Amino acid sequence: MLRTTAAVIAGKAARVATRLRGGGGSAFPGLVAERVDPAFLRNALAEVRGGIVVVSGTNGKTTTTKMLVAILRAHGKVVFTNPTGSNFTRGVISAMLGELPLGGRLHADLAVLELDEAHALRFADAVAPTDALLLNVARDQLDRFAEIDHTAQLLARLAGQATRGVVLNVDDSYISRIADGLADGVRVGWFGLDDSAKERLGELQEQDLRDATDVAPPSTGPTDAFLTPLDARRFEMLFGRRGEGGRVGPLELHQRGLAAMINATAATAMARTLLGDHFVSATAKAALQAMAPPFGRGEVIDVDGNPLELVLVKNPAGFTVALGTYAAEHDEAPVATMITINDLDADGRDVSWLYDVNFESLRANGVALTSGLRAWDMALRLEYDDVTVGAVEPDLNRALDRFLAEHRDQPKRIFCSYTTMMAMRRVLADRYDLPEFGEDAQ
Amino acid sequence: MTTAETHDPRDLQIFGEPERSDQPARPGHEGKGVINIVHLYPREMSIYGDLGNTRCLAARIRRHGYAPVVRQHHPGDEIAADTHLVVGGGGQDSGQVRIGEDLAANADRLRGLADDGVPMLMVCGMYQLFGRHFVTVGGATVPGLGIFDLETLGGATRMIGPVVLDTEFGQIVGYENHSGATQLASGARPLGRVQHGHGNNGQDRGEGAIAGHVIGTYLHGPVLPANPRVADALIGWAAQAATGRPFEPEAIDDTTADRARQTQISRLLG
Numbered sequence: 001m002l003r004t005t006a007a008v009i010a011g012k013a014a015r016v017a018t019r020l021r022g023g024g025g026s027a028f029p030g031l032v033a034e035r036v037d038p039a040f041l042r043n044a045l046a047e048v049r050g051g052i053v054v055v056s057g058t059n060g061k062t063t064t065t066k067m068l069v070a071i072l073r074a075h076g077k078v079v080f081t082n083p084t085g086s087n088f089t090r091g092v093i094s095a096m097l098g099e100l101p102l103g104g105r106l107h108a109d110l111a112v113l114e115l116d117e118a119h120a121l122r123f124a125d126a127v128a129p130t131d132a133l134l135l136n137v138a139r140d141q142l143d144r145f146a147e148i149d150h151t152a153q154l155l156a157r158l159a160g161q162a163t164r165g166v167v168l169n170v171d172d173s174y175i176s177r178i179a180d181g182l183a184d185g186v187r188v189g190w191f192g193l194d195d196s197a198k199e200r201l202g203e204l205q206e207q208d209l210r211d212a213t214d215v216a217p218p219s220t221g222p223t224d225a226f227l228t229p230l231d232a233r234r235f236e237m238l239f240g241r242r243g244e245g246g247r248v249g250p251l252e253l254h255q256r257g258l259a260a261m262i263n264a265t266a267a268t269a270m271a272r273t274l275l276g277d278h279f280v281s282a283t284a285k286a287a288l289q290a291m292a293p294p295f296g297r298g299e300v301i302d303v304d305g306n307p308l309e310l311v312l313v314k315n316p317a318g319f320t321v322a323l324g325t326y327a328a329e330h331d332e333a334p335v336a337t338m339i340t341i342n343d344l345d346a347d348g349r350d351v352s353w354l355y356d357v358n359f360e361s362l363r364a365n366g367v368a369l370t371s372g373l374r375a376w377d378m379a380l381r382l383e384y385d386d387v388t389v390g391a392v393e394p395d396l397n398r399a400l401d402r403f404l405a406e407h408r409d410q411p412k413r414i415f416c417s418y419t420t421m422m423a424m425r426r427v428l429a430d431r432y433d434l435p436e437f438g439e440d441a442q
Numbered sequence: 443m444t445t446a447e448t449h450d451p452r453d454l455q456i457f458g459e460p461e462r463s464d465q466p467a468r469p470g471h472e473g474k475g476v477i478n479i480v481h482l483y484p485r486e487m488s489i490y491g492d493l494g495n496t497r498c499l500a501a502r503i504r505r506h507g508y509a510p511v512v513r514q515h516h517p518g519d520e521i522a523a524d525t526h527l528v529v530g531g532g533g534q535d536s537g538q539v540r541i542g543e544d545l546a547a548n549a550d551r552l553r554g555l556a557d558d559g560v561p562m563l564m565v566c567g568m569y570q571l572f573g574r575h576f577v578t579v580g581g582a583t584v585p586g587l588g589i590f591d592l593e594t595l596g597g598a599t600r601m602i603g604p605v606v607l608d609t610e611f612g613q614i615v616g617y618e619n620h621s622g623a624t625q626l627a628s629g630a631r632p633l634g635r636v637q638h639g640h641g642n643n644g645q646d647r648g649e650g651a652i653a654g655h656v657i658g659t660y661l662h663g664p665v666l667p668a669n670p671r672v673a674d675a676l677i678g679w680a681a682q683a684a685t686g687r688p689f690e691p692e693a694i695d696d697t698t699a700d701r702a703r704q705t706q707i708s709r710l711l712g
């Protein structure tokens with residue numbers, strides 16, 4: 001216990017130091033605490049009796065985690081989560097240090113943790129999750145994971161560690177086949193698209209990698225959740241394929257698009273599993289409708305009276321979904337578009353994936369600027385899809401200034417790789433008084 | 443007049459390509475000649491943006507005044523005799539397993555085309571399968587086509603990262619991601635010399651292979667858009683194979699590609 005207290009103190013000190021230097025969301029305090037006490041994480045979560053829930057998959061982790069937490073909190077639960085997006089063990093500890101008493105044990109009903117596929121197993125080695133919510137598998141930073149098959153195996157092993165239940169994507173064969181390899185007694189729940197929306201599956205995943213004949217569709221029950229989109233923004237979630245278990249909605253999110261709707265469906269399925277009979281549809285609906293999107297996932301910044309939207313792009317499926325989401329709104333005012341691509345570790349160092357994204361929807365209005373370390377490669381990519389590019393400005397700050405100045409009276413959107421988003425958001429936060437990275441506006 | 447145009451449901455959309463680019467050129471629209479491109483195994487062996495190479499070739503063929511027809515070859519298909527350019531990419535282990543039988547069935551046709559001077563670009567996994575054989579980490583030997591005189595040994599360490607090569611087409615850039623280590627036989631010629639990166643095996647500074655008009659490389663990126671001289675070399679050979687006449691190129695503005703390539707060269711070589 002002394003050791004744990006020492007670790008808490010050391011970690012808290014590191015956290016204060018990091019904050020003073022202006023670095024939000026750093027993993028450094030977690031590293032300090034972990035050095036002092038290697039069993040830190042297990043201790044900290046030892047009294048979280050309601051469950052330790054991990055959320056993983058290639059796309060939508062951050063949004064889904066936030067939605068699940070919002071639903072659980074709306075039901076009166078005290079939930080610990082890792083809101084900073086530092087989704088690996090040290091990041092989880094860093095996030096924890098703020099609320100941790102010196103005894104080192106977290107007081108919460110539930111922990112809901114977003115975990116990166118590559119780091120999820122390391123976490124599970126330290127702390128066995130009770131439940132796992134697994135969203136999808138797509139190509140993401142192949143230089144790190146090497147192969148999509150490998151990523152799928154990582155998630156299968158993570159699911160194998162869950163002691164109580166898993167909720168899986170019924171439409172993604174990489175995820176649905178995980179149901180075959182679970183520990184005895186582990187409950188399987190499902191989420192997915194309603195039959196009426198099946199033809200839109202291509203918007204959510206890369207069909208080219210799916211071998212539909214591979215897997216028989218799993219059978220589902222009345223507590224599994226299915227998405228019925230009603231129009232571009234409104235949707236409903238059915239429990240059971242015919243709604244025999246009830247429904248949530250119709251409702252509308254702050255975030256646009258089918259991807260956000262399926263994330264909400266995943267979060268709702270898991271919330272229902274965790275809450276059981278205490279789950280209230282109206283409460284879930286209200287929580288989802290009130291939720292502000294996490295930054296970079298459709299966050300809108302007011303820049304001199306016009307909206308500026310930062311859209312994080314990190315892999316072909318995610319970028320394609322983002323472009324499809326925004327292409328649908330042809331009746332709104334034309335939006336000025338910038339694309340910023342770096343190739344640092346957190347962005348994915350190989351930019352080949354840009355050729356697996358269809359940019360044709362940008363033909364009508366063109367792209368005002370490309371920027372980042374791979375600004376010229378991005379412009380070249382757009383040339384091959386016959387999208388006109390106004391200018392190429394590799395320097396991010398200069399590009400941002402120019403984009404804001406030249407499109408002052410227009411709504412604006414920036415599709416950005418991770419490190420370019422972080423850099424631009426720091427600049428914008430100073431100018432437009434935004435909440436600190438990882439914190440919410442309210 | 444309407445024509446019934448059927449698309450193979452197994453075909454993937456190649457982004458940017460016009461709607462009927464898999465159909466024969468309409469009469470009177472053949473330009474300087476029709477060039478038939480075959481992309482091998484787009485579903486199984488094109489995971490790293492490799493369809494971008496085919497898009498690049500088709501677009502540049504058009505800009506040079508020829509008419510491309512883009513055929514996607516799936517397992518079970520036969521490669522046509524009137525093929526003028528062949529492209530293949532990288533895949534996962536599961537993809538390589540699924541194409542093995544088909545590749546063996548088409549081996550003689552592919553070797554014959556290569557002997558006739560039909561140009562080919564094989565990237566990563568397909569580059570390995572165009573060698574004599576591939577020995578897996580477990581020791582199993584997977585036979586290749588033998589178009590390149592080389593062998594590849596599966597290894598535990600992955601060679602990953604950006605690459606700059608010095609080649610007969612000038613400096614070229616790309617991104618490698620492979621665990622196989624490739625050894626060229628003594629008479630075989632590498633595509634280029636590594637200035638930054640690992641190359642075939644991380645030891646001898648060679649990268650890729652070139653045999654006649656067949657180019658093999660580990661470079662993704664995809665390799666052709668940022669290195670248009672390589673693309674035009676392939677197109678030039680293909681034009682010759684298709685028309686029997688020497689290549690008649692047009693001037694193409696490659697400013698964007700040149701800036702992209704130069705930026706990478708400056709970053710990596712300092």
Ligand SMILES: [Zn+2]
Pocket residue numbers: 490532566567618619620660662
């Ligand atoms: Zn490769």
